[in-house]
Amino acid sequence: MAMTIHVDIVSAEKSIFSGNAEMVFAPAVMGEVGVLPRHAPLLTRLRPGEVRVKLAGGEEEYFYVSGGILEIQPHMVTVLADTAARAHDLDEAAAQEAKLRAEEALKDQKSEINYARAQVELAEAVAQLNALKRLKKKGQ
Amino acid sequence: MAVGKEIRTKIKSVQSTRKITRAMEMVAASKMRRAQEQMAAARPYAMKMRNVISHLAHAHPEYKHPYLQQGREVKRVGYIIVTSDRGLCGGLNNNLFKISLASMKEWSNKGVQIDACAIGQKALSFFRRVGGNVRSQVTHLGDRPRIEKLIGTVKVMLDEYNEGKIDRLFVVSNVFVNTMTQQPTVEQLLPIKAQSLDATMQHHWDYMYEPEAKEVLDVLMTRYIESLVYQGVVENLACEMAARMVAMKSASENAGSAIHELKLKYNKARQAAITQEISEVVSGAAAVS
Numbered sequence: 001m002a003m004t005i006h007v008d009i010v011s012a013e014k015s016i017f018s019g020n021a022e023m024v025f026a027p028a029v030m031g032e033v034g035v036l037p038r039h040a041p042l043l044t045r046l047r048p049g050e051v052r053v054k055l056a057g058g059e060e061e062y063f064y065v066s067g068g069i070l071e072i073q074p075h076m077v078t079v080l081a082d083t084a085a086r087a088h089d090l091d092e093a094a095a096q097e098a099k100l101r102a103e104e105a106l107k108d109q110k111s112e113i114n115y116a117r118a119q120v121e122l123a124e125a126v127a128q129l130n131a132l133k134r135l136k137k138k139g140q
Numbered sequence: 141m142a143v144g145k146e147i148r149t150k151i152k153s154v155q156s157t158r159k160i161t162r163a164m165e166m167v168a169a170s171k172m173r174r175a176q177e178q179m180a181a182a183r184p185y186a187m188k189m190r191n192v193i194s195h196l197a198h199a200h201p202e203y204k205h206p207y208l209q210q211g212r213e214v215k216r217v218g219y220i221i222v223t224s225d226r227g228l229c230g231g232l233n234n235n236l237f238k239i240s241l242a243s244m245k246e247w248s249n250k251g252v253q254i255d256a257c258a259i260g261q262k263a264l265s266f267f268r269r270v271g272g273n274v275r276s277q278v279t280h281l282g283d284r285p286r287i288e289k290l291i292g293t294v295k296v297m298l299d300e301y302n303e304g305k306i307d308r309l310f311v312v313s314n315v316f317v318n319t320m321t322q323q324p325t326v327e328q329l330l331p332i333k334a335q336s337l338d339a340t341m342q343h344h345w346d347y348m349y350e351p352e353a354k355e356v357l358d359v360l361m362t363r364y365i366e367s368l369v370y371q372g373v374v375e376n377l378a379c380e381m382a383a384r385m386v387a388m389k390s391a392s393e394n395a396g397s398a399i400h401e402l403k404l405k406y407n408k409a410r411q412a413a414i415t416q417e418i419s420e421v422v423s424g425a426a427a428v429s
Contacts, residue, residue, distance in 0.1 A: 041345060080192075105274075117271075
């Protein structure tokens, strides 16, 4: 029987594939790589493309990834796939937007945390909850 | 007969409230299951990343990433506060605010400045009320939070760390223990603690990097932090649903006992009215004969 290598394809939101394969092809940034068992340890970024997994029986499975990271160890391949289209500019734009949203939402407020006020407010909420609890105990 | 009209309306209104709380309880229960599944689905990614990073931390790479370097002097810290968008979930958010305030106060007593990042409507309105330097925010992540929505928000904080504006980054979120228990926790994201990476590596080896160690590691570290925050969000969602389920369950029970009491009152009033009427009829008849 041919040697196999363990393959995991995971994204932040779910696990996509896990199993043994004879060979794995992945679209690395420097060009497509084919990984056989006992490959030297390698860490590389992926560009959008297809990850092909050649299963032990000779069947092939295809997975589309929109980028991510490929980790190779002699007996293990891990594809950490991105779920979203990622690029430096896109990320930057998203960050700007998040900042703007924060500025917009909190336009006219002090940047110092008013601890006294916060504590009073929390104490009130806790008192309300405790009152509810007591009410419930009395009812039983 | 107009006996106990007000009581009857009151019973009706409590009954319809109970209908709502019951429905909310059931909705929360099914959403909780889904959130738990999502939580479990998000785990492998973070675990694999942690493996890779722990390899890195022990592999003596030629390039030490700033996220792994400990012992920067602390002048300013960042907090990512993860809360729910909606209320009616018991003391969930309040407990979270309490623990974050305690932790923030500790820093500010040492003269350290604080930057915050709000995830969820409740966190935002909390900072709006009590003040605070909120650098970024995101709300309305919905029942199926997507990581895309978090990227920008987290990047703001990561950029601040990269630029040296903040020297520590924490995430505060609820940890799902079980349906009845949610534990608010403060976790340090940056610098990545060496203890949180298991030290099982004995021999020293390093990866080959393509294209360059720095570039690959930058991406890897960013993704890792993002995945941790994402996990916090998903877990917090499961907590929210569990807390809401419990809160609504007890609300339904309270409504039940309120209805019971009101019914008792109503019946007493009705009986009193009947007794009075009979005694009136009897005394009337006695007067005639």
